[in-house]
Amino acid sequence: MDADELDWNRTLREQWEFHWNHQLRARLHGLTDDEYFWSPVPDAWSVRPRGESTAPLRFGAGDFTIDYAHPGPDPAAFTTIAWRLGHVIVGVLAARNAAHFGGPPASYETWEYAGSARTALAQLEEQLDAWLAGVRGLGDAGLRVPIGAKEPYPKAPTADLVLHIHRELIHHLSEVCLLRDLHHHTKSTTNGALR
Numbered sequence: 001m002d003a004d005e006l007d008w009n010r011t012l013r014e015q016w017e018f019h020w021n022h023q024l025r026a027r028l029h030g031l032t033d034d035e036y037f038w039s040p041v042p043d044a045w046s047v048r049p050r051g052e053s054t055a056p057l058r059f060g061a062g063d064f065t066i067d068y069a070h071p072g073p074d075p076a077a078f079t080t081i082a083w084r085l086g087h088v089i090v091g092v093l094a095a096r097n098a099a100h101f102g103g104p105p106a107s108y109e110t111w112e113y114a115g116s117a118r119t120a121l122a123q124l125e126e127q128l129d130a131w132l133a134g135v136r137g138l139g140d141a142g143l144r145v146p147i148g149a150k151e152p153y154p155k156a157p158t159a160d161l162v163l164h165i166h167r168e169l170i171h172h173l174s175e176v177c178l179l180r181d182l183h184h185h186t187k188s189t190t191n192g193a194l195r
Contacts, residue, residue, distance in 0.1 A: 097134060
């Protein structure tokens, strides 16, 4: 097949869709609130009920806020599954869906963060669906259009943004899976006793 005949839009979408459908979705199924909020180290950043955070900054419009700091600490704060999902849902997907695909306005400051794993996974699915519909709507020609001033590299083609978002999704959601594994191996029982 000639590169000119390749459906680049489909290829970019399938990069993410394959990973989601064959590796990540099943690994996230059944995520519990205990896993969602679990902090494997002291002072990990998380999503917390409003008023319970001790982080330098707390963002969110609802009953839960996400921990934050600017500039970020050195070394970087360790983050829980709740924090990582909040970052993916808002910073990676919802803000981009708003900026590029007509989604409702979204920012760390105005988001209503999920107070449960189930709600977070529903938010994730909703934002993923909006992202993929937006990318599909670009066609091949839209992938070549410069991203514009809403992103740090405005002259880069939109395809670069799509690749960046897919890398972010694969990277951060793989971290979530690793934390689930760590939770399971740390919290599981051997002969009736916690390890």
